Amino acid sequence: MRYSSTHKEEIRNKLLANSRAIAKRGGFESTGVDALMKAIGLTGAAFYNHFPSKQALFQSLIEAEIDHSAEMLAGVQNASDDPVLQSLHRYLSAYHVDHPEQGCMLPTLGPEIARATPEVRKAVESGLKRIHHYLSDQVGESDAAWALIAQCVGALILARSMESDEARRDILHACRRTVDDLYQIRKNRPKAPPSVDS
């Protein structure tokens, strides 16, 4: 055969990775199959050798995204003495607001997930519960963990709905401060040094 034995898998992975980024920037429904395939150097027709339908790609894409998000939160094992708080701050950064294609899917694809099939929402529910479980362990309270996630997602939606950089900064700053407070209050610790802007 003219293609290596791993070729198909490589193409699939490349398509998946590129599509995730493109969908997070421009939306999934509003992006055509041709554009997704062109991004990896192929024509639209070749798509159907890798996925039976555009909807099937969406499902795989969402599953990859939720796994990635869980790893982003739990996988940080670096020099910081509080990796969770560091993750929350990175989430609430100007960089994240400006680069949706590298960030969380919920502020960009959330409404499309809400309209998607039960299967898609089941996958998201499962992943979010894992994230919540991990965060809950760190914070010490289940409710506060949900609230922290909600506040982060909402802050990104708000910031990206604003036109001026100043307003975006205000929201991020306010939410970072409140996340810090919530986090510290629940952990019942003395006040930590103030956060540093990114």
Added chain:
Amino acid sequence: MRYSSTHKEEIRNKLLANSRAIAKRGGFESTGVDALMKAIGLTGAAFYNHFPSKQALFQSLIEAEIDHSAEMLAGVQNASDDPVLQSLHRYLSAYHVDHPEQGCMLPTLGPEIARATPEVRKAVESGLKRIHHYLSDQVGESDAAWALIAQCVGALILARSMESDEARRDILHACRRTVDDLYQIRKNRPKAPPSVDS
């Protein structure tokens, strides 16, 4: 002429009201002009007697939505002794999760706003600032006001991304509790002016 002098305005208002609801349920980009006009008993072609383009409708629709939201929050003058907290609880209700067409535009149209023209985002920024200003007065702290808004928007996105009613309830309950805490803490706290960096 065959149509009353107020006919055009009536049609425009009906179109705007219906389109707002439809867009919040199914998304704006993914809904065609024909469907929007059919909902008020007209054909798609008649649309262009009322708006020059679909994009122009989006702008008007968003402006109407943001005004409506501001009124929803500030306009409650009923028997409750804390109307703001009551509004936040209504926002974080199962009914709101299940009826996006009657609710806030941000959890459904937020990503589309983020991709829209600067004009649209300017209108949203202006409206959100009014809402924030009002809430900030009530809560007594600017940062907490932004955080409350963000948490409410995020909670709806999360709840609508879940499949099971149980998980949706958990999130709403957790965020209601945390909103209560945040609200009470800030209101009862002796004046502690927020530090402003940058």
Added chain:
DNA sequence: GTCTATATCTAGATAGAC
């Protein structure tokens, strides 16, 4: 496995009759 070509459908928007 990918290509060109195509089938089928729907989108936003316009032309002209009434």
Added chain:
DNA sequence: GTCTATCTAGATATAGAC
């Protein structure tokens, strides 16, 4: 002001050559 008919462009998906 609304209609039918139509234009142009784009969508998802398939057929068949290579």
